């Protein structure tokens with residue numbers, strides 16, 4: 512890592528600055544000098560590839576920023592800077608006597624480059640000052656209000672997950688055992704992520720960051736489902752959340768849509784432990800036992816049709832049972848990740864692919880593409896009415912209508 516950083520800072524600058532001259536020479540070589548093209552290529556690569564060098568450097572250094580952010584969040588720099596504009600000395604003073612000011616300055620400058628920090632020099636002063644951008648304030652965790660975003664950085668960037676990335680080549684080459692029985696995470700850390708690493712006894716801090724992050728995302732997902740559709744149109748309808756666990760989403764939908772109550776269906780051993788809620792009707796059932804699914808007009812399923820839970824055959828059976836329980840013009844709302852279909856990846860829809868890579872690291876099944884969801888709908892006599900993106904890559908709203 513150290514080596515890479517030196518390389519990119521010093522050599523990249525030199526190479527990027529030289530690019531126009533070499534570019535010109537190669538264009539000339541290729542178009543006017545016959546075999547000169549070969550010598551130009553030997554001297555410093557081909558015209559086509561040199562053009563991409565700045566992009567390659569940026570791509571190869573994306574993790575520099577995430578690791579700098581990890582360092583900043585660990586040291587609680589966003590809390591230390593707060594709402595103020597502070598000099599390097601002031602920030603260093605608040606960190607401690609032994610602070611390496613040079614390292615601090617350079618880390619803050621990298622965070623300036625990714626718009627987490629803002630730097631300025633006041634008129635008449637030589638001393639640089641730093642403040643947080645609105646983005647930077649998202650990583651303050653002292654008050655507990657923003658713990659979710661800080662915990663994302665602390666959870667994803669800490670060593671066990673980081674080391675898991677380094678196992679990916681071997682994992683791809685089949686060293687994870689037959690059909691990936693081991694995950695890159697397990698290969699790097701000697702055990703699976705959930706039970707082995709993230710446990711209260713051995714890694715309480717890692718566990719607390721992981722839990723804070725999951726809790727935060729869960730709350731955001733509930734908000735995304737509730738705000739992603741107009742639930743008031745279902746006021747006269749029966750709405751069922753299948754696999755609804757303790758009824759948190761059902762309660763939020765009932766509240767948002769001003770519905771008298773929403774049914775939360777889950778396995779008997781879950782429902783028996785669920786706390787009572789005034790606007791939720793808790794029903795014990797099993798999605799594979801069609802008789803236990805109440806007749807209804809709307810079914811919601813959030814993180815229930817995940818490939819980690821069911822294979823395609825089971826998923827089709829679930830969708831068919833839902834079809835049977837729904838009224839004539841019934842609606843099915845599936846809240847899951849939707850990966851872009853093959854050939855359709857763009858900047859706008861790529862984030863779910865990154866999240867899927869995280870699943871890959873910890874040995875979870877992949878997410879479905881938009882085309883795969885469409886096929887499942889077709890196979891079970893639904894049509895896709897809408898695929899609504901929310902602000903969460905893990906939670907698009909796939910709205911199906913009975914045909």
Ligand SMILES: C[S@@+](CC[C@H](N)C(=O)[O-])C[C@H]1O[C@@H](n2cnc3c(N)ncnc32)[C@H](O)[C@@H]1O
Pocket residue numbers: 753754755756757776777778781796797798799812813814815
């Ligand atoms: C991954 S959790 C999702 C919970 C919730 N929907 C959410 O998004 O947080 C899956 C839920 O499905 C429930 N479940 C598992 N098998 C089921 C079945 N055959 N019928 C109904 N619910 C089931 C589990 O008890 C659990 O509450």
